[in-house]
Amino acid sequence: MIDLYTWSTPNGRKISIALEEMGLAYTTHPINIGKDEQFAPAFLKISPNNKIPAIIDRDSGQSVFESGAILMYLGEKTGKLYPAEAKARIRIHEWLMWQMSAVGPFLGRAHYFLHYNEGKAPFADAWFAAEAKRLYGVLDRLLDGQDFMCGDYSIVDIATFPWIARFAWQKIDLNDFPNVRRWYQAMAARPAVIKGYRVPDASAEIPAG
Ligand SMILES: N[C@@H](CCC(=O)N[C@@H](CS)C(=O)NCC(=O)O)C(=O)O
Numbered sequence: 001m002i003d004l005y006t007w008s009t010p011n012g013r014k015i016s017i018a019l020e021e022m023g024l025a026y027t028t029h030p031i032n033i034g035k036d037e038q039f040a041p042a043f044l045k046i047s048p049n050n051k052i053p054a055i056i057d058r059d060s061g062q063s064v065f066e067s068g069a070i071l072m073y074l075g076e077k078t079g080k081l082y083p084a085e086a087k088a089r090i091r092i093h094e095w096l097m098w099q100m101s102a103v104g105p106f107l108g109r110a111h112y113f114l115h116y117n118e119g120k121a122p123f124a125d126a127w128f129a130a131e132a133k134r135l136y137g138v139l140d141r142l143l144d145g146q147d148f149m150c151g152d153y154s155i156v157d158i159a160t161f162p163w164i165a166r167f168a169w170q171k172i173d174l175n176d177f178p179n180v181r182r183w184y185q186a187m188a189a190r191p192a193v194i195k196g197y198r199v200p201d202a203s204a205e206i207p208a209g
Contacts (some may be wrong), residue, residue: 002026003056003076005043007033010162011067011104015053017196018071018158022078026055030200044168068100071155081155091150095142099159103134103139106131107163107170111134132170136177139164145180161187162197165206174209184209 002019004026006012019026031037031052038050047054047065056066057077066071075082083089110128114119139160142149149156164184167174174181187193188206198204 003029003058004199005031005032005047005052005054006200007052008199009033009052010083010108010166011051012053013162013165013197013199014067015055015070015074016075016199017161017193018081018155019194021158021190022074022080023146024074028200031204045134053108060175061075061077063069067102067104068096071096071159081156081158084151086132086199088150089117092156095149095156096159099156099163103135103160103163106135106153107156107166110170111166114171129171132172133176137168137181140177140179143183148183157183158193161193165197165207166205167209181209 002024004015004019006015007030008029016026016028020091031043033052036050037043038047043054044050046056046063049065051065053067053070055070055073056063058071062073064073072082082092106128110132113124113128114132118125139149148154149160159183164180165188167184174184187207194206197206
């Protein structure tokens, strides 16, 4: 049994989608980051950087924070969506680090400027819009000729999808990135992705792409 501490954001959804795909039982504990619940001392004990997501694995007593670390932990625990073979793992690590260091942080800032504060800082708007397009270009080239980011469906696709689901906030037209669009539609049709996307907000819908 996994205790999942999460909120309705891209990083949180990575983990609920992974738990659904891996068929792991879990209990959801919503941490309302709009109400500063991420700063509660009990939460800081498992997530010292005061961010969701975090988990506690009740089977092992292990707590894990940072979504990339959680995905690797769950992949290792289940043997699912995280290949054990060394060469395949190198590819997974490369693209997981790309997601964690580029897609998440830069698209997150694109949301801040282009969605929440559009027009207030034109220089930043232009910079983050260009960076978003560059990242979508990288993903589009990666997906050329393959269904998923590292060949077979993996934790890397799960890490990236919830960020791409906010393409409208990033002022991205998916028609400009046909391989991303095809992949996005395939991901959005998966029952586990649909179910995981609705945690903890049961009314959340994946945007049509
Ligand atoms: N690198 C972290 C980033 C987590 C993150 O930024 N979480 C956001 C929501 S998506 C959060 O908890 N924000 C609350 C805050 O910054 O106080 C991860 O991937 O787990």
